[in-house]
Amino acid sequence: MEETLLLKDLNCANCAAKIEDRIRKMAGIESADFAIATHQLRLTGAWEDREALKCEIQAICDAIEEGVTVTDYERPSKALMDDHSHDHGSDAVTIGIIGVGLIFMIYEALTTIVPGIGMPESIETAIYYIAYVLLAFPVLKTAGRNILKGEIFDENFLMSIATLGAIVIDALPEAVGVILFYRIGEFFEHKATDRSRTEIMNAVDMRPQEVRVVDECCGGEIIVMAPERVEVGWTIEVRPGDLIPLDGTVLDGSTRVNTAPVTGEPVPIRAERGTQLLSGCINESGRITMRVDKPLGESMVTKILDAVENAASSKPKIDRFITRFARVYTPIVVGLALIVAIIPSLLTGEWHKWIYTALTFLVISCPCALVLSVPLAFFSGIGNASKQGILLKGGRVIEALAGVKAVALDKTGTITSGEFKVHSVEPVNDSVSESVLLSVAAAVESVSTHPIAQSIVEAANAQNLTFTVSSDVQELAGEGIVGRVIGVQGLDGAVTADKVAIVQGLASRGEDVQVLVGNRRLLERYDVTGYSADASVYGTEVLVAVGKQYVGRIIISDEPRVDSATAIQKLNANGIKTIMLTGDALASAEYIAKQTTVSEVHASLLPQDKLFVVQNTRAVYGPTMFVGDGINDAPVLAGADVGGAMGSGADAAIEASDVVFMRPSLQSIVHVIDLAKATLSVAWQNVVFAIVVKVIIMVLGLMGYASMWWAVFGDTGVSILCILNSIRILNRK
Known part of the structure; x- marks a missing residue:
């Protein structure tokens, strides 16, 4: 079974990771993925009572993060999502408390700068205690509740110990300052997270309001x-x-x-x-x-939104690595804090100095900046792709795209437009005109819906040729069509029996004759002679016979897309091997390859042959992406490291592939690979930046240069900077 729930008001990335881990260990749960960007919890497994499941998950949330509500997932309407008139009472209280704290910090700064300004020490101390209680009460309350439930290593506990420790060593003003700026940083961190989430969702949510x-x-x-x-x-x-609403x-x-x-x-x-x-x-x-x-739930705007939300819950390897790293990072730093507080103090006797240094370790040990910045970076990348008409199925796809070394491309409908056109009409000799040959073929093909048949009919109509639709039509799969035609007219509208005097059976206007339109196998079936194979021809040969006489051929071609050559050249320039896979003849494949500078060509392939080529390509060049139509190439899409469907986002294409290119352009492939590399780069930038800043502050603390104020920046300040860095990807061109 599959289920999607909403964990409302769960904004702490570290707490979310703990909740997710606990839910995965529940009986009957096979997988659990929480997306902090959308607050959605996606579950798979087997459970008997859905309400009991929700109650158990609610209990887990209550044990780790107060105020989280587990509800059924129901996507709000566009109007509700755009409505920002929510209750901001809690924000007002928070801002008021922070304002009080700032007043006391300004007072503290003035007493340091301007001699003579001040008040009795007892009153001053009382005011600082009041300020501390106002600022720290929510943190202390949550820390105490979590301790009773066995949750020790969270940011509330660490901040409580750090600031209470500062009070014990007679650093009351600094304790107030640290808790003040922690609350300010936490406030702006949540605001930045919400803003990022809203901006990304608004960028991809195109649902109409009315x-x-x-x-x-x-x-x-x-x-x-x-x-x-x-x-x-x-x-x-x-x-x-x-907007087109539906x-x-x-x-x-x-x-x-x-x-x-x-x-x-x-x-x-x-x-x-x-x-x-x-x-x-x-x-x-x-x-x-x-x-x-289609109703709203099945329209394209909802499909795009579903794809983005589903992608947000598919976590990349780096995200899972950071989550595992965070589990050991905090206990290690807390252990270092204990060592720093005790061992140097015993050796030097400077308990005040080393306890203070240890407290900075506690402040900086919260891993939120690490845990939060990675999913937001990937979510921004997914949002950017959707704005460009590219649907990605999760962060793991972005990681795979960033490592692609070769791109295998289906020819028809991917490199080419997939629109067949008559390239040339070639009568067997001068006794049959091109217009007569095209008219005869169109008369038979007009009853077929095959793209090649339609291209012949369109070419005849474009030349204003008139023809009588054939009767007694028989379509032979993989060979062609057989029908009977009465009379043939050319451009001048006159009877043209004299122009095809060599054709047996067409002696007068009123007689009908059997016409064959197809490939070599069709002509052999009806014992037609006079045709010789031409392996060098570009395009698809459509052979035409009237009666038992071969009268000529029509060459159908599919031209490259206007941007195929440019896109393939960019891929080649970036060191990505480009490979064409097609079921067409080698001559047709090489003709397209020459026009588009494809590096390698494999022709006359069956679907299973394409999969074999992709597997060999991976072995030779490395991770391989295959791009096809997403419907006929399902085995290859599944077998490639990344499967891409070039189409209009049909249900079958979305189901079969990892990437859906709504815009039929190879430039989209170039863009999504570049975007994937940029997204992965930003995610690692955030991780490295957060770790380096924390390590530097810890080292400076050991050297006596970094105070707890620096440590607060290393926690909440770094989180905000990482969030802002992540959101840059959304607006990347």
């Missing part, structure tokens, strides 16, 4: 309602400048649509009656009405 529904029962009156209420088949109005089909009107929010494609598309539009795109110019094809 939908304009056309009430056809009341003369087309417009009714504004919540998108959750709109049903499939209803008609909606989209005005210029509005997936649907244009019924009336024409406009230009900016698809960049969904696909990252900067060039607007033309939309008119019959055009299918994805939600999240922007209607730029004209008013249109649409038929709703």
Whole structure:
């Protein structure tokens, strides 16, 4: 079973790691992943009573972090997410208490700077105690409660011991200062975390706040309602400048649509009656009405949001490493603090100095900066990718992308556009014109929905050729089509039987004749002769025979995408091996490879052959990414280190791949690999920065240069800087 719960008000990264670890050890739980960026807890396993499960998880949360509430996950509406008018009473109290503390700290500074300013020592001491109690009470209360529950090594306990220890060694003003700046840092850390979370989610949440529904029962009156209420088949109005609220089909009107929010494609598309539009795109110019094809829960805006939220709970190796590191880091630093407090004091007799130094160790031993900064960095990377029309299935995918050494690309629909076009029409000799050959083929292919057949019909229509749709059609899988055609007309509209006098059976306009359109196997089946294979031809050969006579061939080609060459050149320049995999003939593959500078070509492959090539590529070059259509190449997508689907985000593509490229452009591959490397770099920057600062402050403390004020910066200050560093990725171009 799978379940998603919401752990509201769980903002402490270190506490979240402990809660997650405890939940994983529960009976019946196979996996538990908590995403601090979204507050979602995703569970898999087997349990009998769902409510009992929630109660047990609530008990775990209560034992570790007070105030956390376990609820069923229900995504709030867009309007509610955008509503910032929540109760800020607790914030006001916190700010008030911090303000009182700041007044006393200003007073302390003035008494140091300006001689003669001051008050009786007893009153001053009493005021400092009052300030300390006001500032430290929530910390002391939480620490005491956690001690009773066996949770010792948390930031509340460490800060309590540090500040109470400072009071014991007669450093009351410093104890007040440390707890003051700890509370200030904690306040801004939570604000920065919330701001980062909100900014990322707003960047990917394109759900509409309202939908304009056309009430056809009341003369087309417009009714504004919540998108959750709109049903499939209803008609909606989209005005210029509005987001397309739901997936649907244009019924009336024409406009230009900016698809960049969904696909990252900067060039607007033309939309008119019959055009299918994805939600999240922007209607730029004209008013249109649409038929709703999918409800909000199945529309593209929700799929993107689901993909981002699911990705947030998929943790990379570095995140899991930091979580494990944090479990041993804090006890080690606390142990060092005890050693520093006792051993040097026994040797030198300077108990005051070394206890004070040990207290700085306690302040700096909280691992929150480490535990929090890594998931936020990866979540920002996932958010950036979604803004570019790239859906990533988690932090582990980002890590894999950052290490990719080779990219294997399916040819058709990936390197090429996947749109077949007639490249050339080649009659067998001068007795048959190109127009006649194309007309005969179109007459038979017009009954087929195959892309190659449609390309032939489109070419005939483009030349204004007229033809009679064939009868007695038989389509042979993997070979072609057989049908009977009555008469053939050319460009001039005249009967052209005289132009095909060599063709047996087409003696007059009123007679019909059997026409074969397909490959070599089809012609051999019907004993047609006169055709010789040409292995050097680029594209797909479509052979045409009338009666028992071969009359010519039509070459169908699929051209590279406009940006394929540029993107592949960038990959090659970055030291990434590029490899083309295709089921087409070698000549066609080499033609495309030459145009796009692909490093290596493998042609005439079956799906299982592609998987074999990808496995060999991994063995030779290292981690390999495969990019295909996400539907026909499922075995290869699963077998690659990273599987990417080049398409419009169809359900099958999203299910089969690790990365979905909503925009059909190879530039997206270049961008996502660069983004993955930048994201991993920022995550490691945060880790190294946090550890180095903490170590430096500990060393300076041992040398007598760093006070507890420095230690507070090493805890909350470093956390804030790491959060700000992480959020940079969201706006990376």
